Amino acid sequence: MKGTESTIQTPFGTISQSGNLLIADLKPDQYLNLEATRNILDALDRLAEGKRFPLLSVVGKNTIADPESRQYVADTVRKDAISKHAAVVTTFGQQLIGNFFVAFNKPIVPTKIFSNRESALEWLQTED
Numbered sequence: 001m002k003g004t005e006s007t008i009q010t011p012f013g014t015i016s017q018s019g020n021l022l023i024a025d026l027k028p029d030q031y032l033n034l035e036a037t038r039n040i041l042d043a044l045d046r047l048a049e050g051k052r053f054p055l056l057s058v059v060g061k062n063t064i065a066d067p068e069s070r071q072y073v074a075d076t077v078r079k080d081a082i083s084k085h086a087a088v089v090t091t092f093g094q095q096l097i098g099n100f101f102v103a104f105n106k107p108i109v110p111t112k113i114f115s116n117r118e119s120a121l122e123w124l125q126t127e128d
Helices: 034-048 067-076 092-105 117-124
Strands: 008-011 013-018 021-026 051-056 084-089 111-114
Touching: 008 034, 013 034, 021 034, 034 067, 067 092, 067 111, 084 117, 092 111, 111 117
Parallel strands: 021 051, 051 084, 084 111
Antiparallel strands: 008 013, 013 021
């Protein structure tokens, strides 16, 4: 990594790199539109510096992305920076939207929705 930049604060949460893992720790009660989503993905790109990493998204309670943002992520997520994506959600509504995203938006990188961080990290460490 260039310099010591391993954490980027955005209005929507903290984006960081820890070892061989990118982490998006998103604030609660956010409605992420396309601009917010691009802001988060740009921060991930900066931290990845042209390398590929698994991504752990820890989604704050009641935070969701609008339909346009979900489709944008599914179609254009930085597959040159992200090798696979695990999202940890806390509410039933987030679980429904997340499962819909995986099943119908069909992200271009392997993506799974989890209810706890430990299971998500375990999956991210498995070989494809």
